[in-house]
Amino acid sequence: MVQEIPLFKKYPKLKTIPWVSVVNTPTPIHRMEEASRELDHKEIWVKRDDLSHDVYGGNKPRKYEFVFAEILRKKKKRIFTQGAIGTNHGLATTIHAKRFGLETHLFLTEQEPSQIVLENLLCHNYFGAKLNLMKSKRQRRRRIRTKLFFDNSAYFVVTGASSPLGTLGFVNAAFELKEQIDKKEIPEPDKLFITVGSLATCAGIVLGLELAQLKTQVVGIGVTDPSWSSKKATIELANKALGLMRRKDPSIPVVSKKLEKRLIVDHSYFGEKYGASTEKALEAIRIASRDDLKLEHVYTGKTLSGLIDYIRKGKINKDEVVVFWNSKSSADLTSYSEKVNYKDLPNEFHKFFE
Ligand SMILES: Cc1ncc(COP(=O)(O)O)c(C=O)c1O
Incomplete structure (x- = not known):
């Protein structure tokens, strides 16, 4: 029997889309108590996708539930x-x-x-x-x-697994959030901050929140070049995922126009270039650590720095419920990396260690 993931519960006709289980769901959601105190904003919440898998979590496993299923279907x-x-x-x-x-x-x-x-x-x-x-x-x-x-026998997976199929992983994640709201684990959020890199994470969330008819506005914080992680490209990918869903179930509403209104993509926290650190990201990492969250400066530090800045600038009202989507795996990898001698890697990689 196909497991009843939130997306399939909502749209049973989509069960014909191949799916395999990868993620420990639902990922927890809770308040960031220390950050709330420090920023004097009561309702700051975090969605713990960093815990989506014991060995390696974060946002990617959600995409693989659909992408890998397709690869296996094709017997690659x-x-x-x-x-x-x-x-x-x-x-x-x-x-x-x-x-x-x-x-x-x-x-x-x-x-x-x-x-x-x-x-x-x-x-x-x-x-x-x-x-x-x-x-x-x-x-x-x-x-x-x-x-x-x-x-x-080979299958090409695009950068970040950000294909329309990969995007479905985050449409499903939005319905998972809806279930947590229905169970009163969190009040319905007013704003949700999420990282925009290769697009599928944010595209899927925006589409899913729209289909779930939640009021939540999405603030995507761009961490790759603005020409790459633009609002236009994010909406285009969301629309492709919607097209894929509608081919299986034509009763799914055409919500394309509404996606525009729901999404802001902001590159103000990008810094000099992809991967470069910013003062604000480092501060966000420090603030998050007080709530026992392990962020980094390339993705999640920048995203939380956006949320903090919006609060400080009054772009979020005092009583608004705001969610930070933590998309970086927090699993500790040192026990694996310690076992590898860099000389075991192909020669051309040695220079990075020398
Ligand atoms: C930890 C982390 N968070 C967020 C993102 C952004 O997700 P997406 O590539 O789906 O836009 C990425 C990758 O770019 C990532 O590695």
């Missing part, structure tokens, strides 16, 4: 995917794909080798990813295209 054996050397998506793919007997090949471009980046790189190796260092995105595109041409 290998995943090709891409990112920078410290890619969270690549690592999460490697870890979760293994459970389904799928091998992951990562095509990686260079990035600043921070401690987190190097830890991820060692973990790629620990969990068995096949690593390929690419000189440029262009070379990467060509290499993947050629390899796919010669390998019928």
